[in-house]
Amino acid sequence: MRWFLKLLYPGLGIKRWLLLMFFSLLVVIAAILALILGLPNIRGQAGLYYQYVLEVFGPRPWWLILFLLAGAAIFIFSGYRFLRSLLRGLAPREKTVDALYQSRHLKRGPKIVVIGGGTGQSVLLRGLKEYTSNITAVVTVADDGGSSGQLRGELGMPPPGDIRNCLVALADTEPLLETLFQYRFKQGDSLGGHSFGNLFLAAMSQILGFTDAVKASGKVLAIRGKVLPVTEENLKLKAICTDGEEIYGESNIGLIPKPISRLELVPQGSKALPEVLEAIAGADAIVVGPGSLYTSLLPNLLVDGVVDAITASKAVKMYVCNIMTQVQETRSFTAAEHLEVISRHVGTNLFDYIIVNKQPIGDELLQRYAEEGAEPVAIDWDRLRKTGTRVLAADLLQPGQVAWHNPQTLAKIVLGKAVSHSRNASRLLDNLLLEARLGKKSPE
Incomplete structure (x- = not known):
């Protein structure tokens, strides 16, 4: 009253x-x-x-x-x-209109599952959230370096860093709250190097459990979509090099100067989160990447149930190839080699499309990467055709001092394919409206 x-x-x-x-x-x-x-x-x-x-x-x-x-x-x-x-x-008129738009139009957008980890996954999520809120980010839990590794070792929890980045990427809240979650303490023996978001997730994990802590954090940041760890089990990575040497730990694998023959999870037989499998089964599009091939992407696919769910799904399946090679993990790799490594590990070709960058990189930026031992990922067309995966080549480079994907361009390509492959007659009008917003037709 x-x-x-x-x-x-x-x-x-x-x-x-x-x-x-x-x-x-x-x-x-x-x-x-x-x-x-x-x-x-x-x-x-x-x-x-x-x-x-x-x-x-x-x-x-x-x-x-x-x-x-x-x-x-x-x-x-x-x-x-x-x-x-x-x-x-x-609320001001603009915020009221935005809220109405989000609650109606975005909730009727395509269902997109993005599998990966690291910076690349967050870049794609930032682009997708402008067109749909039916996003599920499936994130690796194999990170063992930095703040995430320290919290993992001391508290026995899955690493929070990549999940924090995805939460912030999907956030629809005040910029100050996003800045707070990404704030990293620079001083103090115990706090130095930790980000506030990692500590927040660690505290919530102690109260609710890790998966529920991630969901609760999503509500705090009012995210558009869901962020899920691929599994609740505490995983480590083991890389077997071509000379037989075994390297343990994500942070060590990213540094080894020799080719990797195979990647394994320790322990083996880890089970995927049921909600992850449900999201994959109901998706309109499944996207793997961009991200580090061995330390961000493959760990998700090696979790029991994930590959079977992707194979059984009727969704269009896409692999987003990195723009540049990585100094140790994928030195001199071509686009086709990325697909071949995945196929060798999972036993099948998972993807309908591979998305690659064809935009030339400026000489100054190219030189800076060359000094570190990285180069643009080459598009080997003949070898790609043999994989049975169709190639979507586009100008994907984001302006700036790093060779990252442009979030809007990449999101439009993913959503364009999701809409064109949709067989849901009840969403025909929504798909037509989304196609009008996307504008330029995606590359063939």
Whole structure:
């Protein structure tokens, strides 16, 4: 009751419309009763009043109909002004429109599952969230370096770093909260190097468990979509090099200067989170990458149930190839070699499409990467055709000092393929509207 009394406070611009709605509703009800019962049948003081009205206006019901229409019109007008005043008080017009757009249009967008980890996954998520909120980010839990590795070792929890980045990428909240989650302490023996978001997830994990902590953090950041760890088990990576040497740990594998023959999970037989398998089964599009091939992408695919779910899904399946090779993991790798490594590990070719960059890289940026031992990933067309995967080549480079994917361009290609492969007749209009927003047709 107290909340209703607050609506009556002076200066809110609400009371006048509430009163007008009330009196116009009384007029509508009175007119309807008079039409149904007939004026002569109304008794008591109301009957005397209507008898007087009858003498003035005559027995014809036209004036009752006029009263009914006028009352209804006033009720609708006052209700509109009431809601307008209420919404204006709750949020600025732009935010109200954004909220309505998100709750209606974005929730009817394609269902996209993005599998990976690291910076590349976050880049794609930032682009996708502008067009759909039906996003599921499936994130690796094999990281063992930096703040994530320290929290993992001390608390026995899955590493929070990549999951934190995905949460922030999908966030639809105030920039300050995003900045807070990414803030990294620079001083202190115990806090130095830790990000606030990692510590927040660690604390929530102690209270709720890791998966529920991730979900609760998503609500805090009002994310568009879901972020899920691929498994709740505490995994480590083992790389077997071509010379037989075994290297343990994600942070060590990224540094070895020799070719990797095979990657394995320790322990083997880890089970995928049921919600991950459900998301894959119901997806319109499944995207793997961009990201580090051995330390961000393959660990997800080696978790039991993931590959079987992808294979069984009717979704269009895409692999986003990195723009540059990585100094140790994929030195001199071509686009086809990325696919061949995945096929060798999972036993099948998973993808309908591979998305590759064909945009030339500036000399200065190219030189800087060359000094580190990295180069653009070459598109070996003949070898790619032999894999059976169709190639989507586009200008994907984001302007700046690093060779990263452009989030909007990449998202448009992914969504364009998701819409073109959709067989859901009930979403035909939504798909047409999304295609209009995407604009330029995706590359073939």
